Amino acid sequence: MTNVSTIIGRLTDSFGLNLQLFGLTLLFSLPLGLVIALCAMSRFRPLALITKGFVWVIRGTPLMLQVIIIFFAPGLLELGAPWGSGASARFTAATIAFIINYACYFSEIFRGGIQGVPLGQAEAGQVLGMTRSQIFFRVTLLQVIKRILPAMSNEVITLIKDTSLARIIAIKEIIMMAQEYTAQGLIWPLFSTGIFFLVFVGLLTLLFARMEKKLEYFRV
Amino acid sequence: MPILEVSRLSKRFGTAEVLQGISFTLDKGSALAIIGSSGSGKTTLLRCLNFLERPDEGRISVEGALLFDAADPKTQAEKEIRTKRLNFGLVFQAFHLFPQYTVMKNITLARELLEKARRRDTGVIVTQEQVEAEARALLAQMGLSGKEAAYPHELSGGQQQRVAIARALALKPKILCFDEPTSALDPELTGEVLRVVRDLAKQKTTMVIVTHEMAFARDVADHIIFMDEGQIVEEGPPEQVFGAPREERTRQFLARYANEA
Ligand SMILES: Nc1ncnc2c1ncn2[C@@H]1O[C@H](COP(=O)(O)OP(=O)(O)O)[C@@H](O)[C@H]1O
Ligand SMILES: [Mg+2]
Numbered sequence: 423m424t425n426v427s428t429i430i431g432r433l434t435d436s437f438g439l440n441l442q443l444f445g446l447t448l449l450f451s452l453p454l455g456l457v458i459a460l461c462a463m464s465r466f467r468p469l470a471l472i473t474k475g476f477v478w479v480i481r482g483t484p485l486m487l488q489v490i491i492i493f494f495a496p497g498l499l500e501l502g503a504p505w506g507s508g509a510s511a512r513f514t515a516a517t518i519a520f521i522i523n524y525a526c527y528f529s530e531i532f533r534g535g536i537q538g539v540p541l542g543q544a545e546a547g548q549v550l551g552m553t554r555s556q557i558f559f560r561v562t563l564l565q566v567i568k569r570i571l572p573a574m575s576n577e578v579i580t581l582i583k584d585t586s587l588a589r590i591i592a593i594k595e596i597i598m599m600a601q602e603y604t605a606q607g608l609i610w611p612l613f614s615t616g617i618f619f620l621v622f623v624g625l626l627t628l629l630f631a632r633m634e635k636k637l638e639y640f641r642v
Numbered sequence: 643m644p645i646l647e648v649s650r651l652s653k654r655f656g657t658a659e660v661l662q663g664i665s666f667t668l669d670k671g672s673a674l675a676i677i678g679s680s681g682s683g684k685t686t687l688l689r690c691l692n693f694l695e696r697p698d699e700g701r702i703s704v705e706g707a708l709l710f711d712a713a714d715p716k717t718q719a720e721k722e723i724r725t726k727r728l729n730f731g732l733v734f735q736a737f738h739l740f741p742q743y744t745v746m747k748n749i750t751l752a753r754e755l756l757e758k759a760r761r762r763d764t765g766v767i768v769t770q771e772q773v774e775a776e777a778r779a780l781l782a783q784m785g786l787s788g789k790e791a792a793y794p795h796e797l798s799g800g801q802q803q804r805v806a807i808a809r810a811l812a813l814k815p816k817i818l819c820f821d822e823p824t825s826a827l828d829p830e831l832t833g834e835v836l837r838v839v840r841d842l843a844k845q846k847t848t849m850v851i852v853t854h855e856m857a858f859a860r861d862v863a864d865h866i867i868f869m870d871e872g873q874i875v876e877e878g879p880p881e882q883v884f885g886a887p888r889e890e891r892t893r894q895f896l897a898r899y900a901n902e903a
Contacts, residue, residue: 546734546738547752548693548694549692549732549810551725551752551813552752552755553724556755561740565741639793640741640793640795641795642741
């Protein structure tokens, strides 16, 4: 007979996988998203068009499908085993799919945020003799961050919940773990996974509220 | 010798010829007012002077030095454009203050960055205290002492525009351009901004002022240019352009203003 604390311990451990996927996705998709946004805004039309097409495909298809494709495609196309083997291969494939998917969503948020800053801000910097990078980092960036925080908060909250999709390639994240107990006739572990997400989303909400508060001292 | 010489400046947007061979000169210490109906190319002209637009034809010289020649790519290198810009200052219709910075930082930011680069290149040191002291003096001149720590959104439009003027002056431009500095303001706030510009004129600041305030232009400018459809239709001292316009189009324009006012 498994006792309650053992079960909770194992659920907590598997939630660690959700958190890892969450953290790695954020770490890489934020900068990648910025690059994609800049490409989509490029004055070089072909690059902008290809980028927008790519973003359309990624946002237009289910993340679950993308996870499956990234995991199985190399094998099916006989490209060897770029993700390695075993559990770590599955985790790598899922992480890559998540990074690409979220980078595309973030890129659209960034693009909206950057284009939302009035052109006059950059022009004011220009006539004051500032360089392009000075204008981006000293003038535009903070205004973009302030503008996109609410949308980013939504996306990041969705991300932690999406991490459960990784189970589709047998990654033993928290819900998959809980279902093992359901099979044994125990239903409460499955319900209790909701609490893990609720608590974490609560923390994220507090964090974003704090950042928004920090930027309240000015208006855009 | 005039401080500014603009010669046969032209600018097209697609097929629209927004500026068609604009030529004029400006003497050091004098104020030029440019009037004309909306769409006549006044903003585009100021934007060309500040290198926010690249003219298709023509030349711009300051103090006898050729800054820009549409026929000579050597004068259009991106890196030098940034330095050349500093000959001019521009005050926008919509202020465009940096919202995340205090009034003080709005005025000092660009100057600090420039001084940092200058220290690297020439070893000349201008201290932060010096930069801030100059900014405070400018604020006093704008009638805004005590507003150093305020953020733009805490100020009225008239105050914001005066900060924008101080921000432009902080870089000590040779020629200060104004693009309808009071058009975005409530009528009761235009006076405080016009007063500041008038004081600058008294101190012999070299200025190009695009304005719809005819009484102000007549009063403050040494020279008037009336533009229509991308061309200079008439120019001369205020008494002549306002008192005895020679061109029919000038008369019609001024009559329309007299009716509206
Ligand atoms: N970036 C642009 N692209 C296309 N047309 C423009 C652009 N900027 C200005 N124009 C056009 O040029 C003409 C002159 O504009 P502008 O210089 O703003 O006139 P003004 O300041 O005298 O009202 C207008 O017809 C305007 O529509
Ligand atoms: Mg205009």
